[in-house]
Amino acid sequence: MQLPGEVRMVEVGPRDGLQNEAQIVPAATKIALIERLAEAGLPTVEAGSFVSPKWIPQMADTAEVLAGLRRKPGVSYPVLVPNMKGFEAARAARVEEIAIFGAASEKFSQRNINCSIAESLERFAPVAAAARQHGMRLRGYISCVVDCPYEGPIAPEAVAAVAERLLAMGCYEISLGDTIGTGTPARIQAMIASVAGAVPRERLAVHFHDTYGQALVNILASLELGIATIDSSVAGLGGCPYAKGASGNVASEDVLYLLSGLGIRTGVDMARLAAAGRFISGVLGREPVSKVARALAAKAA
Ligand code: HMG
Ligand code: MG
Secondary structure (H helix, E strand, O other), X not given: OOOOOEOEEEEOHHHHHHHHOOOOXXXXXXXXXXXXXXXXXXXXXXXXXXXXXXXXXXXXXXXXXXXXXXXXXXXEOOEXXXXXXXHHHHHHOOOOEEEEEEEOOHHHHHHHHOOOHHHHHHHHHXXXXXXXXXXXXXXXXXEOOOEEOOOEEOOHHHHHXXXXXXXXXXXXXXXXXXXXXXXXXXXXXXXXXXXXXXXXXXXXXXXXXXXXXXHHHHHHHHHHOOOOEEEEEHHHOOOOOOXXXXXXXXXXXXXHXXXXXXXXXXXXXXXXXXXXXXXXXXXXXXXXXXXXXXXXXXXXX
């Protein structure tokens, strides 16, 4: 199949990345990072989550971040919302897009949001209805689309079943998360093919963690199946607090390099993106995980 001519890059570093850093980054730093990412041309920059601060203390200042953020017209700043309490917080913060997040694995659902898959869908239903009522865009995430750290392999049909429910609730897009980064291209393609039986491909996104170094090749495999929305995290920040050993998301710089090389348009500026990655890596006191960012820095030195 022909690769898409254009891809939307969804930046998740300020949420998925920073939620897993041991060091709690101050709100002002998060704001500076999000503003740099928007200036780099990213159309969507996930800004935080309204979840229990006992579960994820790193995101406890999401309201402060949103209050201080200079929002660039045309850029979306979604936040994760697990229930109505989170929804009300998002509404108070004048959020225009929220994301509900479920899983294709029962055990992961329990560890991550303390309820079964069926219960999570029951909790999401009023959130989805409220989002519709208040004109907020709704995105859906599914974790463990190939493997679960507690259950092992997950059947593609299980992913498709959750995706179908999220679509019916009104999600404009569903992001398929390889939470622990164990997927390889054939399994990713089988999973996408199954989900595409329930959800149109143009409404699917892929969300790869790079634990086993397979994320870029899995992105190529997804592009081959017509997927044109890719989640990534600047500098490769991140991991998952409920998936031991999971490393960060695929680095945005690496994804951009791949897409540019394939002649796929994104509207993202590499120099500005890499600068944003150096900024946050400097704050965290380490090098970017991104190989492209390191290579560019070495070339410039
Ligand atoms: P629970 O304990 O079952 O909820 O947690 P509860 O309703 O019984 O409430 C317990 C306490 O949490 C109460 O406070 C509530 O007020 C508070 P207390 O009375 O004990 O002081 N609470 C909240 N506080 C703030 N905001 C809220 C909220 N809701 C309840 N929205 C809950 C259920 C979902 C809240 C909890 O399990 C939780 O917060 N989990 C967070 C999980 C999380 O954020 N995980 C990371 C994001 S998912 C991810 O990274 C995967 C993804 O990247 C895709 C992939 O890679 O696979 C998206
Ligand atoms: Mg993730």
